Amino acid sequence: MxxxxxxxxxxxxxxxxxxxxxxxxxxxxxxxxxxxxxxxxxxxxxxxxxxxxxxxxxxxxxxxxxxxxxxxxxxxxxxxxxxxxxxxxxxxxxxxxxxxxxxxxxxxxxxxxxxxxxxxxxxxxxxxxxxxxxxxxxxxxxxxxxxxxxxxxxxxxxxxxxxxxxxxxxxxxxxxxxxxxxxxxxxxxxxxxxxxxxxxxxxxxxxxxxxxxxxxxxxxxxxxxxxxxxxxxxxxxxxxxxxxxxxxxxxxxxxxxxxxxxxxxxxxxxxxxxACEGKFDTALFSADEAVHRAISMQGSGPAVLADVQDNPGAGASADTTGLLRALVDGGAQRASTGKEPGFIRALLGTMHDRKIAVDAHAAGTGVIFSGELGGKSGIAGDGPFIGRFEVRALSEGRIPYTGEMYRGGIAQIGPSALLSVEGAKREILVVVSSERTQCLDLALFTHFGVDPFEFDIVCVKSTVHFRADFEAGSRAILNVAAPGLFSCEPEKQTFRRLRKGVRIGSCGKA
Incomplete structure (x- = not known):
């Protein structure tokens, strides 16, 4: 034997x-x-x-x-x-x-x-x-x-x-x-x-x-x-x-x-x-451009914006606020298509901020409180989003996965909350967690009583894994270059130790 x-x-x-x-x-x-x-x-x-x-x-x-x-x-x-x-x-x-x-x-x-x-x-x-x-x-x-x-x-x-x-x-x-x-x-x-x-x-x-x-x-x-x-x-x-x-x-x-x-x-x-060098799709959109495109797009299902450089599954902090700011600052109405412009609903997750999550639990469901969300990692070009937030739902953060990739597993993200951003021109909901977790499974939203496919824009802190659960039924996926600890533009990264002859920025832009 x-x-x-x-x-x-x-x-x-x-x-x-x-x-x-x-x-x-x-x-x-x-x-x-x-x-x-x-x-x-x-x-x-x-x-x-x-x-x-x-x-x-x-x-x-x-x-x-x-x-x-x-x-x-x-x-x-x-x-x-x-x-x-x-x-x-x-x-x-x-x-x-x-x-x-x-x-x-x-x-x-x-x-x-x-x-x-x-x-x-x-x-x-x-x-x-x-x-x-x-x-x-x-x-x-x-x-x-x-x-x-x-x-x-x-x-x-x-x-x-x-x-x-x-x-x-x-x-x-x-x-x-x-x-x-x-x-x-x-x-x-x-x-x-x-x-x-x-x-x-x-x-x-x-x-x-x-x-x-x-x-x-x-x-x-x-x-x-x-x-x-x-x-x-x-x-x-x-x-x-x-x-x-x-x-x-x-x-x-x-x-x-x-x-x-x-x-x-x-x-x-x-x-x-x-032979594939130069054929890889390396396209990235700025946060503002991605939000504008998402608002302008026609079709059914949400536009999914991937915050690819703040993916905790690649070692990032999952707390940068560039994409959140673009959602808040962008226009509140769809581009005109001959019909009445519609109100935009946006959903973002998973933002890592233990203090805000704990504060939400202390406040309780339905309460509005002030705080500084995310941006606490000291990343260049980023900072906390200062605002008022309504607590929509709370959880202790033990969430069974429902998707194929992490089947049988349980996301253990600690005290967590679904918050709405008050004063924005559109409805913006954010899932906030006490532990870093990649937003690659629908359960990280549905656990809080929201269905991502009922929103116009869904923002995920993930690079590719989210596609297994989110791609089918979405009207588009846009990769967004907001600040983060994981650069998806290697040519802008400072490498000092690569072996001789490795080309960094040679894949070409699709």
Whole structure:
């Protein structure tokens, strides 16, 4: 009976964020469970769209007896560099679990691929190197990764097999973990496999990595077209551009029975990817322009404005006020279409402001109070929105997700409130939370008794993930460049540590 240790340690690091990610952030439950150990790794992730849950289910469904040894699983909301204390503590727990597990045949790891620590450019490569000192070079260490992984040669050399999400929004997280477990079992059953690795010489902004549009749609479809046998496959990592590290950017891994065949697969995909340079849709609108366009648009359903640079799912603060100000300051009526102009209703979420959320709870439903909403992160060009707000609804912030991406999970956003902005020329409602959370699920609005599809404009602090729940039924989606800690214009970001030859602003404007 194969014995396979399983563990997970996930973080997507925004090195431009000034707020470090420490031990307590990995222990707390947010959209995913808090730190789990031993059998709780299996019980606490069951039924969720998580890679480790998919890997566990694939092992059970394989038809062969397998002993899984669960060690640890944890994740923290994207943010600044992982503290050395947190990295050493969690890595030590994983290493101790592996060393104490007895004879193992393989290891499965649920990692992100873009973890940077206070002292390490590639935290996962270091973790993997330490594991190899225990296991030696021959043991399969299968790793599932996020689509936004920044892969390094050292990481790929020590890992194998690697599988990577193939959808953004990430609807296939559990499927990716399952694919990895299947590849591990193939190796344990004697299937030879060699790896090849290629790094793409240019960065792709996060909002242009949407796999539902070109050229990513065709690139990812080619992953099923390239292999000639079931024993070979390739995957693409699009990279995470908020990490100023040498290996930031897209890359390709390929596996086959021979090294030459793996290299041929990787090179083919590399050439297809490079041929797309200049074809990525990198368009962004200013907040004022986006609101004006949304008001002027005809059609049914809301215009969805994505506040892409203040996405907490990319390490941003989720409290900037640029888009809110544009909503308040813009005209209150639709552009004339021969009919009477209509009143505009707008909805925004999720704004992170613990003080305002607590003040709303103290005030109570139906009460109007004064305050300074958001803008407390000190981001250049941003500041609090000073106004009066009516409390429309309150919650303790434990919100079951209803969408596909985070199925089975619960958003734990702390004391939270639905507020209306008083004195505005239009109805503007804002969901305010005590904890940062990406607005990627309709439940973050419907929980407060509002239906986003009944509004004219819906503003979400998200980059692409929101599309899984909001795109169908909307009349348009506009990507907005308001202030935030996650730049979707890499050419305006100050990179100091990229490897030589990486092009930053070469994708072209659509």
């Amino acid at each position: 194969p014995r396979i240790a399983i563990a997970g340690f996930q973080h997507e690091t925004n090195t431009f964020s000034p707020t470090p990610t420490g031990w307590k952030e990995f222990c707390m439950a947010d959209s995913w469970p808090g730190l789990l150990q031993g059998p709780k790794v299996i019980d606490g992730t069951r039924g969720m769209n998580l890679p480790i849950a998919g890997a566990i289910e694939a092992a059970r469904a394989s038809g062969q007896p397998i002993e899984l040894i669960p060690i640890l699983w944890c994740a923290a909301e994207p943010g600044g560099a992982v503290t050395d204390e947190a990295f050493e503590r969690i890595s030590g727990m994983i290493l101790e679990g592996i060393a104490g597990a007895g004879a193992l045949d393989a290891i499965y790891l649920d990692l992100h691929g873009a973890m940077v620590t206070e002292s390490l450019d590639d935290g996962e490569a270091e973790l993997l190197a330490r594991i190899r000192r225990i296991t030696g070079s021959g043991m399969p260490i299968g790793i599932s990764l996020d689509l936004h992984a920044n892969l390094s040669p050292d990481f790929v050399e020590n890992a194998g097999p690697i599988t990577i999400f193939r959808s953004y929004p990430h609807l296939d997280m559990a499927d990716t973990g399952a694919r990895c477990m299947i590849e591990i079992l193939k190796r344990l059953n004697g299937a030879p496999q060699f790896a090849a690795f290629e790094q793409i010489p240019f960065l792709v902004p996060l909002h242009a990595q949407n796999t539902g549009i070109e050229p990513c749609r065709t690139l990812y479809r080619s992953l099923d077209e390239l292999p000639a046998s079931p024993d070979e496959y390739a995957d693409i990592a699009m990279g995470f551009t908020a990490a100023d590290v040498p290996n930031c950017g897209p890359s390709i891994v390929a596996y086959a029975k021979t090294r030459a065949r793996a290299e041929a697969l990787a090179r083919d995909l590399f050439e297809r990817f490079c």
